[in-house]
Amino acid sequence: MFLVRHAAVVVDRTQPPSLWQLSPEGRRAAARLRLPEGRALTSNEDKARETARLAGLYATPDDRLREVLRPWSDDYEADVRSYLGGATVAGWEPRDDVLARLHTVLDGHDGIAITHGLAIALYARLTYDQWRELPYPAVIEC
Numbered sequence: 001m002f003l004v005r006h007a008a009v010v011v012d013r014t015q016p017p018s019l020w021q022l023s024p025e026g027r028r029a030a031a032r033l034r035l036p037e038g039r040a041l042t043s044n045e046d047k048a049r050e051t052a053r054l055a056g057l058y059a060t061p062d063d064r065l066r067e068v069l070r071p072w073s074d075d076y077e078a079d080v081r082s083y084l085g086g087a088t089v090a091g092w093e094p095r096d097d098v099l100a101r102l103h104t105v106l107d108g109h110d111g112i113a114i115t116h117g118l119a120i121a122l123y124a125r126l127t128y129d130q131w132r133e134l135p136y137p138a139v140i141e142c
Contacts, residue, residue: 031054041062041112041113071092
């Protein structure tokens, strides 16, 4: 299975992250992705679906591949470090809930899944530092 982090977005703090769109650079990077053919799934967010489309994939959206639900935070990096380290972060979707929905859709999937950085980090058991190093887009073979 290949887990793919969506391409780079335009950050717009006036909108929730689920509504952010790919940046021009992100669109170009998504179009350069070379992934094996196979059954593709994607988060239902535009940035993930657009990454799939630009990569030449036909992907079925699945809400269970959405990003970790969380409020906007001025201390986002510290919150991510705590969250990926196993701590409960106020207002963030519980880790066990995220993992349960991801395992439901990804376990046994042998194709491509285009999703989000924190979701990938939890599923692939990445550390905070490994998460920080994930590019946009990123491809991880599991």
